[in-house]
Structures are given as C-alpha cells and as structure tokens.
Amino acid sequence: MYKHILIATDGSELAGKGVAHGLELAKGLGATVTFVTVSEPFPALAWGGAMAGYVAADELTNYEESARKYARQVLDKCKADADAVGVNAKVLHIENKAPAEAILDTAGAQACDVIVMASHGRRGIGRLVLGSQTAEVVSLTEIPVLVVR
Template sequence: MYRKILITTDGSAVSQHTACAGVKFAQQMGAEVLVLFVAPEYQYPVYVEIVPPAYPSEVEYIEQMQRMGQETMGSVLRSAQECGLKHTCLTAFSDAAALKIVDVAEQQDCDLIFMGSHGRSGWGQLLLGSVTNKVLSQTSKPVLVHRLIREPGS
C-alpha cells in the first residue's frame, strides 16, 4: 500500500519512540523509510559588528546540526536496519518545521507521513502537537499520527 514513508523525529523521547513505531509500521507495509530531522535555521547575531567570540560561524552551526541530526536519527536507523528495511536519513534546515516536512515529503515522493502527536513544543500542546497540526493542514498526503498512551519509561 505504501512504498515510502517519511518518519519525523525531533530528538525528544516521545518522538524517538514514535519514530521506532513508524519503522515497525513500515516493516508491516514492506515500505522504504526516510527519517527526517528538521533543525532551526542559523541565526545571525543581532549586532553583526560585535560577534561574541563563542558564537559559532554558519559553517560550524551547520556541521553541529548535521551531527546532532545523525545522533538523533541513529536509533531509528538502527531499528530500520534490524528490520531489513531500505532507509535513508536527512537533516533539513528550516524555522518552519511543518512546512519543511511537507516539502520533503513532496520532493522525496513519500506516500505517507508518520509522526507523533507530541514532541518538545511544550505544555501548550494538549491535544495534538503544533507541528503535527500544521502538517495536517498543509499537506494532501496521508498523515498517520501516532500517540503514546503513556510517557516513555513510565
């Protein structure tokens, strides 16, 4: 039914559990997996003339976020390997995570977006995470929203 499933993760424990559930779902469907981590865009210092010495350059920031993306997606990729699935990972940069998720799903020809109902967006996401809500409203692709009954480790 689904050939290629986009699975998102933001690095939170809930998101990691959701992503691994996405891999299990992909295994049942016999689908390829694309794991996506969306990092925020580089923020230039407000006062460019006075850059603090510890402030990373744009290149350093991009390299750091690439490493963070690889670490974040590592357990999901290991899970996909263990399931014998064809898999790839991608770190993308955007301050509008939901729009980037939709764009990547379109560009990569994904049949389904698999994501959690809660990430690390805070207490205001009582029913459905804000990124998930925005993805649902911005895409015509099917979105499977995975919701954990209880927090990981409880």
C-alpha cells in the same frame, strides 16, 4: 497500501515512539522509509547588540555544528533501528527551515505516500494539545498523516 513512509523525528522520547511505530508499519507493509530531522534557522534575536555581527557569527557556527552533530546521532539511530528490523531506509537532515515546511517539502520531493510523526516534539507544552508543527503538517498536507502519541 503505503509504499514509501516519511518518518519525521526530532530525537525526543515521543518522536522515538513515532519512529518505532513507523518502522513497524513499514515492516508490515514491505514499505521503504525516509527519516527526516530538521534544524531550524539560527534565532534572529541572537543577532542583536553592539558586537553582534562578530559574536553571532561564532554562535551561528557553533549552532550549525551542534545541529549537524545532533542530527547525525538521531538519524544514525533511526537507520540502525531500521536495519535491525529489515526495513530499507534512508536519512535526510534538512537545515535552516521550519520543521513543518521541511517535512511537507520532503514528503513531496521523496514521493512519500504517508507521514508518520509524533503529536508534539521537544517544544511540546502538554500531552493534551497537538504540537504546532504537527498541526501545520496535518492541515497543509494532501497525503495521510499518522500522528503518534
């Protein structure tokens, strides 16, 4: 059925359920997995103020370093979880993109035939609404999306 599953994660608890569900699916189907996590661009509002160029440059560097460190932690855990259940997996960290755009681009570039993701991420405001990034992926993709709650 599915041969290559893209599992999107932001490291949140709910995304962890998506990772577990995606790995279970991959194991059952003998599919390979690509894990993706996305770091959004540095907030544009942080560039305001009199000394903004100097201060924001330091903040940008800190932001990027923190994002890379966090992504490494998230993806290392995903890879370890995949290895533990015998699923062949690779990991990707996409920087400076909106999550939905990066997920869609990655699914296409990696020739994935299904996307597994949580119903909402760290910024989700409630369990009754579909997160904006998830809704965007669902509405713009041409491949199936498994949304995990």
